[in-house]
Amino acid sequence: ILNVEQSPQSLHVQEGDSTNFTCSFPSSNFYALHWYRWETAKSPEALFVMTLNGDEKKKGRISATLNTKEGYSYLYIKGSQPEDSATYLCAYDSGTYKYIFGTGTRLKVLA
Amino acid sequence: NAGVTQTPKFRVLKTGQSMTLLCAQDMNHEYMYWYRQDPGMGLRLIHYSVGEGTTAKGEVPDGYNVSRLKKQNFLLGLESAAPSQTSVYFCASRYSYEQYFGPGTRLTVT
Numbered sequence: 687i688l689n690v691e692q693s694p695q696s697l698h699v700q701e702g703d704s705t706n707f708t709c710s711f712p713s714s715n716f717y718a719l720h721w722y723r724w725e726t727a728k729s730p731e732a733l734f735v736m737t738l739n740g741d742e743k744k745k746g747r748i749s750a751t752l753n754t755k756e757g758y759s760y761l762y763i764k765g766s767q768p769e770d771s772a773t774y775l776c777a778y779d780s781g782t783y784k785y786i787f788g789t790g791t792r793l794k795v796l797a
Numbered sequence: 798n799a800g801v802t803q804t805p806k807f808r809v810l811k812t813g814q815s816m817t818l819l820c821a822q823d824m825n826h827e828y829m830y831w832y833r834q835d836p837g838m839g840l841r842l843i844h845y846s847v848g849e850g851t852t853a854k855g856e857v858p859d860g861y862n863v864s865r866l867k868k869q870n871f872l873l874g875l876e877s878a879a880p881s882q883t884s885v886y887f888c889a890s891r892y893s894y895e896q897y898f899g900p901g902t903r904l905t906v907t
Contacts, residue, residue, distance in 0.1 A: 783828060787841075
């Protein structure tokens with residue numbers, strides 16, 4: 687059974703703090719790794735698609751790195767703002783039409 | 798473009814009742830998916846479709862059936878609802894690497 691794990695499950699940070707979370711996934715049959723941002727009562731919104739070992743993506747204050755050989759990806763948020771509060775989901779894509787989602791990291795940024 | 802829409806947004810069913818959830822997309826995507834989201838469980842794949850007229854089982858297909866008679870629509874059916882099917886259901890369509898999600902349907906089975 688393929689497993690995707692995210693850590694931590696939840697965290698609270700102060701406004702202005704930088705933070706990072708981890709997504710661990712199977713290192714075999716890798717096709718892509720997806721990061722989503724999911725606000726309460728809304729649907730998941732795509733942040734990044736990462737396909738190559740060593741990939742680094744950036745969108746504003748959010749960035750992500752990828753290590754396919756060891757099976758992990760980090761998501762970083764620099765200078766967290768209250769509007770960054772959301773659940774951050776990763777999904778492993780082995781190219782077989784299906785994604786396997788982690789359970790997410792719930793971030794709360796305190797003003 | 799409306800993107801991915803889901804009908805209804807909320808529903809309460811009694812045990813044993815049946816219902817159909819409708820997912821529609823106007824982006825001409827081939828792939829469509831039904832997920833359920835439960836606390837602490839993330840998104841789990843129920844069924845998916847790689848094109849009109851085709852469907853396949855996902856991770857948690859028991860108690861659900863699906864149909865994809867038209868490319869733009871993907872229907873999820875519950876023939877005899879059970880309290881364990883209380884969940885939030887998300888539909889998604891996919892093009893290339895990108896998956897686009899609908900707004901979700903909150904279903905409660907009493």
